Amino acid sequence: MTYIMQYFNNLGIGELQLGKSLEQINPLNQFGPSDRDNLIPGPDGDAWFKYMGEITGLSDGKSLSFPAESIYLAVNPVKKVNRIWIYPKTEVIGVSIENLLSNVYGNPMISSGGMAEIGGTTSYTNYFYVSKDKVIQVAYHKVFDVESIGPEHISFRFINDDDAFKYNLTYRTWKKYM
Template sequence: MKPTPQQHSFRFNHLGIGDIQLGKRPEQLYGMLPFDHFMGRHTFDVFPATSLYHVFDGDLKCTIESRDTGLELRHLFASTNEEGFINRIFLYPREVNKHLVSRLSQLYGEPEICKSTVAGKLVGTQSLWVTEGETEVSLFSPVYETSINTVISFRFFYDVPALKDYLIAVSI
């Protein structure tokens, strides 16, 4: 039985989107399945191990406020720490527009903005918000191929291993 569209619409909050939140166990959340069962798993390289990742199975739309038309997601990944709790959430929007930073700022306040460079060449912009709940929400917007590599992520602000050790890369 296919879920109703309402079940696939989640609202942004300080810990993630809808019930998919930092600190929860992914196997207890509707629609989450282990990364190894994800048909598109070969498109992504995940670190430190695939066994620590789950993916949302199905179409997904996120809203920032109730009047919002929503942001359709291509992918949602959640990584877990060694205890099995979500320590990082990665959202990959289907389409990106220049208003995404201002839309997220409506909920999280003014971001800190940094330029990302590799070998002296600008590759993108990182917008960072630290919420009242001590989580960090980040939006990476690449200079090129924005619809493929734009990612919104959530992590607890003081969880440095989630920031440094838990990464996703698109396989070429």
């Protein structure tokens, strides 16, 4: 097996970068029925694509890395990437993702919250990073209660692109009750 490492940078990871046109990134699949099994795309599925290239690790370029379960890209109306969404393969992670991201982007702002079922325990912590050039924001959503909140994810957006907030993937946590 070939080990393919991608590195976090000031626009995304490796060649998967904010602002790139859709034609510059391969291989991609349009957001499809199997993706919809667990995720609700916002504003719609036409804006989202799943990266199908082989990546066995995401790295800070120093010593820390972790594998990705899946990577999704959202494109704006002019077909430029305006959101990158990464789901880490959490069952095999042996590193602190927040430390890895701090190595690349500096110290984060942190917020915690959520009421996990009954009991009032913290069910997630959000880490917000800004690139050194102040162009992008990286958000890491660390989850302590996957059944109620959904899986951990990392997202990228341009700081000055408020329109990017409408491009989200919502996990279907209620499927366990159906």
